[in-house]
Amino acid sequence: MSYRLYVRPLPPFADPDQSPDAQLYNWVLHDASGDSQARGTGDTRSVIEQTLSQNNLDNVLLNGLIPGDEALFCLADIPAKQARFIQQALPYAVEEQIAQDIDSVHLALGGHGDNGYRVAAIDRARMSGWVDLFSGWDHSRLYAIYPDAALLPVTGGGWSICLDGDNAMLISDRGEWLSIQSRNLGMFGHTLAMPPAEDVVAEVPVTIYGTEVELEQQQSAISELRSAGRLTVRLETIELMPLELLAHAHHHHLSQPINLCQGNYGVKSGKSSPLLAWKPLIAVASVWFVIQLGVEIGLGYYHQQHADETREQAMAIYRTAFPDDARTHAGNVRRVIEGQLRTIGSGGPSADFVTLMKYTGDQYTRVPQNQSLTFNSINYSRSRGELVVDLRADSYDRMSALRSGLSKQGLEAQIGSVVNESSGARGRLTVSGG
Known part of the structure; x- marks a missing residue:
């Protein structure tokens, strides 16, 4: 019987190498039928491993759930259908949606929908840290890593929201996820209630999951959602922690999360290789391969010399045209030029509403004493x-700090129509894709 272990680390996140027992987790163990066999809250890794050992379980599939804001949801419009060509075109298709060097980002490919392929993007250094955190557990092996909000059950034609303490996890019917503070649900709901100019006004179903205590504590935000206009709000009470809901939805395929363990971070199946019987023949073939490899290396070195000379000539021409560009090198000059050409050809912005809203909300939480900074209205x-x-x-300094934070993320942010009053200042912040 195949068991699945869902593990969700709790903040603050500890260094697995320095203090492995300092990290605490919420976890739930499912059998092959999806029934919960064991669970825990705020336990260490050793407690979870001991539980697996006491139940004589081994080779359990470990699914790690990381905070939803660790990974960015993107859409890639790629006409190719072969996996090799899709992977080659993927960085170019999502580069403009990511506010950092694409070479430092790990991209995980999801399913294909009406708007293109769903893609999850995460910083490579952060991804390596999460892989280290979930690897090497006794009696289990790493199977997948998902953004937690991506496992929420999808509400057709609308949004699903799960209350999780001071935060809330959200997912749309097309699979895009995000995490926001619970107190900002009302503001987010008013944004959803504003239909695009080209769409026919229709109701947007919203399902809110939470324990009875959390639903009671968030009555103010829920009431604001219900009064937002065209939103149809439905409440679903869960009896245990949100992780139980996420694991249930994943087992019953109520969501389509993107497994971040792809490419260089792919995991092995743990099964014995069917090629074991062919080991002697493989050894003979390996000798031939080494000889052939020596010949190919010699030819490769010869052609590499010519390639290096060609790249140096290309970079010399590029630096002549762009002498102040210190970030472009021979490895990314082609993509930089293609990106510039696409930007010139499109003549439009590169960030959609959810992306701009996510970065604005994130930078708002980083502003010191942000309680004195309020959003009166949002338009897109x-x-x-x-x-x-x-x-x-x-004070104007609060607004300036928010603008500076957005600019550091690679976005274009400006403050206009500033009016100084006796109680403070008010103005208008305009954010675009940069």
Whole structure:
């Protein structure tokens, strides 16, 4: 019988090499039928491993759940169908949606929908840290790593929301996930209630999951969602922790999460190789391969010399045209030029509403004393690709700090129409894809 272990680390996150027992987890163990066999909250890794040992379980499939804001949801419009060509085109298809060097980002490919392929993007250094955290566990092996919000059961034609303490996990019917603070649910709901100009006004179903205590504590935000206009809000009470809901939805295929363990971070199946009987023949073939490899290396070195000379000539021409560009090198000059050509050809912004809203909300949480910084209204123009936020703060410095944080993320952020009043300042923040 195949068992699945769902593990969700709790903040603060500890270094697995320095203090492996300091990290605490929520976890649940499912059998092959999807029934929960064991669970725990705030346990260490050793406690979980001991539970597996006491139940005589081995080779359990470990599914690690990381915070949803660790990975960015993207869409890739790639006409190719062969996996090799899709992987080659993937970095170019999502480069403009990511506010950092694409070479430092790990891309995981999901399923194909009406709007293209679903893609998860995560910083390579962060991905390596998560792989280290979930690897090497006794009686289990790493099978997959998912953004936690991506496992929420999808609500057709609308959004699903799961209350999780001070935070809330969200997912749309097309699979895009994000995490926000629970107190901002009302503001997010008013944004959902504003239909695009080209769409017919229709109701948007919203399902909210939470324990009875959390649903009671968030009555104010839920009431604000219900009064937002065209939203149809339905409450679903869960009896245990949100991880139970996520594991249940994953087992019953109520969601289509993207497994981040792909490419260089792919995991082995753990099964014995069917090629074991062919080991002697493989040894003979290996000798021939080494000889052939020596010949190929010699030819490769010869051609590499010519390739290096060609790249140096290309970079010399590029530096002549762009002498102030210190970030471009021979490895990415082609992609940089193609990106510049696409930007010139498109003539439009590269970030959609959810991306701009996510970065704005993230930078808002980083502003010191952000309680004095409030959003009066939010407007989004799809044609211009701009998010316009009316702000009020006790000082202009608060608004300037928010703008600076967005600029450091590679976005274009400007503050206009600033009015100084006796109680503070108000102005208008305009954010675009940069």
